[in-house]
Amino acid sequence: MSDKVLFITGASSGIGEATARAAVEAGWSVGLMARSEDKLARIVSDLGDAAVALPGDATDLSAQEDAVGRAVRHFGRLDAAFANAGTGLNTPGTENGDPDEWHNLVHLNVLGVLWTAKAALPHLKRSCGHMVMTGSAAGRTHISGSIYGASKWFVHGYGGNLAQEMREWGGRCTVIAPGMVDTAFFDEGKPDKLKPEDIASAVVYALEQPAHVNVGEVFVMPVN
Secondary structure, eight states: OOSOEEEEESTTSHHHHHHHHHHHHTTOEEEEEESOHHHHHHHHHHHGGGEEEEEOOTTOHHHHHHHHHHHHHHHSOOOEEEEOOOOOOSSOSSSSOOHHHHHHHIIIIIHHHHHHHHHHHHHHHHHTOEEEEEOOGGGSSOOTTOHHHHHHHHHHHHHHHHHHHHHTTTOEEEEEEEOOBOSTTSSSOOTTSBOHHHHHHHHHHHHTSOTTOOOOEEEEOOOO
């Protein structure tokens, strides 16, 4: 096991799973949080002692606090946290949008990010650690009626504000801003777009910078 430990939400598939694999390849140990115990078990089976499964719901602050605590007890420390869990909407726009979908989106895309930061920061402060968040190209431009995009505007704004707070004790904060990624997030495959491994590489790049370097944002777009 490495002496560098990363906690990841939304770790059972897509960007989260790819990041777990890339981080272990780079020498990190990983605590993996998601609701799907079966998928987490499969990933941990592949990664061995460098990974621990932490099943739980990222929309629940107490569940995130418990998961982070279990990761710290298992590995002995926490050096970074990746607030990656997120969701989209089936019905776009405001006039035709579904308020129940909005409720679920805000609880994961906004509050879930806050819960990761709240749960991880006391441990990261001890290690002068690093907070990483999944933003989006949709959080850097205006899209007609996009509630999802607005939730990612929050991530970008909050990430910058948290970076200032963490600077007070030597911590770092990075927002990863992908364009369209070929994941199960979409009903149909996007084979000509970014791959989860592309975003995982960006996360590891930010984490692996020297302690005096903070990468505030990594903006990754497909060529087309």
